Amino acid sequence: METLKIMNPATGEILKEISCHTEQEIKLILENGQTGFKKWAKVNAHERSRLLKDWARKIQEHKAELAEIITKENGKPLSEAVGEINYATSYIDWYAEEAVRIYGRTIPASSETKRIVVSRQPIGMVAAITPWNFPAAMMTRKAAPALAAGCSFVVKPAEETPLTTMRLIELAHEVGIPTDVIQYVNGQGPVVGKLFTDSEFIRKITFTGSTPVGKVLMKNSAETVKHLTMELGGHAPLIIVEDADLDYAVSQTIISKFRNAGQTCVCANRILVDENVIEAFSEKLTAAVNKLTVGNGMDTNVDIGPIINEKGFNKIVAQVEDAVAKGAEVLTGNKYDVNKEQSSFFVYPTVLKNIDVSMAIMQEETFGPIAPIISFKTIEEAVEIANSTPYGLAAYFFTNDYRVGMYLHDHLDFGIIGWNDGAPSAAHSPFGGMKESGLGREGGIEGIEPYLETKYLSIGNLV
Template sequence: METIDRDGVPGEEKTFDVFNPATGEIVDTLTLDSLESIEEKIMALHKGFQTWSKTSAEERSGLLYKWYEKIMDHQHELAKLITLENGKPYSEALGEVAYAAKYLQWYSEEAKRIYGRTIPASSTKKRIVITRKPIGVVAAITPWNFPAAMITRKVGPALAAGCTFIVKPAPETPLTAFEMFRLGYEAGIPKDVMCCVLAEGKVVGELFTASPLIRKITFTGSTAVGKQLLKNSASTVKHTSMELGGHAPLIIDKDANLDLAVQQTLVSKFRNAGQTCICANRLIVHQSIAERFVEKLVQAASTLKVGNGMEDGIAIGPIINKQGYEKIIGQLEDACSRGAVVALGGSHHGDDEAGTYFVWPTILTNVDESMRIMHEETFGPIAPVITFTEIEDAVRLANDTPYGLAAYFFTENMKRGIYLSEHLKYGIIGWNDGGPSTVQAPFGGMKESGMGREGGIEGIEPYLETKYVSINIAD
């Protein structure tokens, strides 16, 4: 594959390779940006903001929509790129491209709906006018598991609001970001309005948070890194949005539609080999139907093929890297040492020389709360099943975590469903739905899963400042 032109200022000659996690082959070799080049880009975005923030909503809307069309015109090429550098099956990658593009489409419309208002004054000689203004230069740091969608749901509302935007994509998956931005430039978005940079995470994080020109940090990633970014952002009182870790429970109640529950559990648990922030990490199943549910889930999951995502019929691709693989295997071994029973799978294969790591879909029973997998995010295709008898116990198990991103439950009983939806402390809840994410709804978590929302009408708010003008019209 040819090296993608990043249209950037030449940096120091420090290069790194982007690998295909399914084969270990080098997909591309890229050059890191120097600190000087990143600072120059931030300055260019600061200057570009003076113009972009004054463009009409109609113009910004039109450019975002053209970008959306460009991405959809090149969806197959982008999906291939995602699979090559991320490893997820091609069909999933194609779905991600469409999902990512929809954020640009949605915010191309929201750009025209940034409304102000008037407020009745306490005096007949005054008028109060409220306006919304773009916040300034926005810096984003995005993860590898959704290399397209995690960027567009940040850059879409940022540009729609009138902000300029810089992003550091994950080093595992930078090619998708650069190709998407190339298409954005083709659509007519100026290069002093948005750009990508490549640098070590700690280095660029410190640079972004220290820069007085950057007014907002938006981050998707681990809670530990998010806390550090929040701490560092305090020195310049930046606005922040954080989409952090998760440890999603999935509750199967006694009156659930088991066939639906199994099908949706597969969607939630095994998509992207379990490497998603909202995937089901803990299956909490009513004791009276646990045996039947596990039998059905084992039967369904046993059909999932593991391998190279570019091959037909593959449902589960590789684990992204050795660190992720070792965490998964460590949790699996810990659970088994404490009495967990492997109902399906348990197989895994890591090749350090090739740099490839695979874990087969695994279902564990006889799970208890002493096991690490019940308290740590797995980011892999391991599904631990723990049982409950009382609905209050299910809620207690589900909420027994510092995280509060996504939760799922399955019940046909309206009263019990309302009880669960009102007592689960999570920002996103799927009721009989294992795939709740959609561009028109606010995505985000409670507790240590972050702050702020992305998507929906709420998603543009973090990129806007509120200004009010009090006008005295007295003679």
């Protein structure tokens, strides 16, 4: 039987070895999920809401335990892991309230003998595939609206970080959410993904991950015309306008760029700075970066944890080497602490200057604590650089001029934009990308819509 060894990326310690589900086991789980859906869809919205609120409370009771699991299997600092649990719980709290606000409507008919009624019903069984960088929040952001809508839910967590998801689902079962309504499967992505896309029971797939994998899921889902929500890759620009408050902009850049060691889909990957303030901003950012501490996320006062694996580490190093070879100046960083025997890879936060668009770091998502700085002369040039990639997930800009701010809002092709805000994500706001960064939205009132079908009833012969 194939197994997964779950390892602490900071120490190389094997946390647990778990069995992968076999193809037959996964098919049985999906069959059980379909049975669960038929029962769960009939549970009234107030009861679903109550159970979701109970789940949220149970998670908060186990916050310290869950945060430690996240840090040990993911590597992020413990304080960030605690923040992730709060963020994950906020989605359950939000959709517990939305469960009782799934409204239909009556439409005036064009005939006095008719009445038109529109109702909403759950779409069916939902399958989710979640990433390793936010193992709690990315799962609850999908599970909460699915359960609120009356759908059953099965999730395949990332191979690197399944323990968080497994524990969260155990807690859901403890509060009374039926075991066949929320389930997990463990296995290799391509294998499980194909079983999901081929399944006659699954009506919707929701995925957070890379754009290439998302495209495969989209293609394979076409055979059974599944509904899709895709939160895919990003390559976020962060624009510093000449009038920006540089100290504040630096503090927000640190939050955006270096959270989870830069391993987030919305972190600032390309820092665009007006040529008139690039020297001052670069100096201030470098000074702030030099204060960040690298180490084991379980240790106190650590800001930057390890890179998740060697593949991710090699990509970061290749991008930095490419930039330096093409003329980039290293203001700080470009240092590494590597122990290949225990598979631990630390990258010290790095600031690069004299960047140009020919460098790989300006074209490819980095997923690491590297901050490349490129200058611009005009706002129009900044927008052109920002929009020049196929990605459109998140963007940030800093200015106190409302006219410039509105211009940037109107012309940046990104689904999430932070204006003087390096951390715009919230459960009550719609999260998702444009272009090749995804389909659909998660969070906010928009986030429950993909889990619902609209049914139209025309009643005739009333007179």
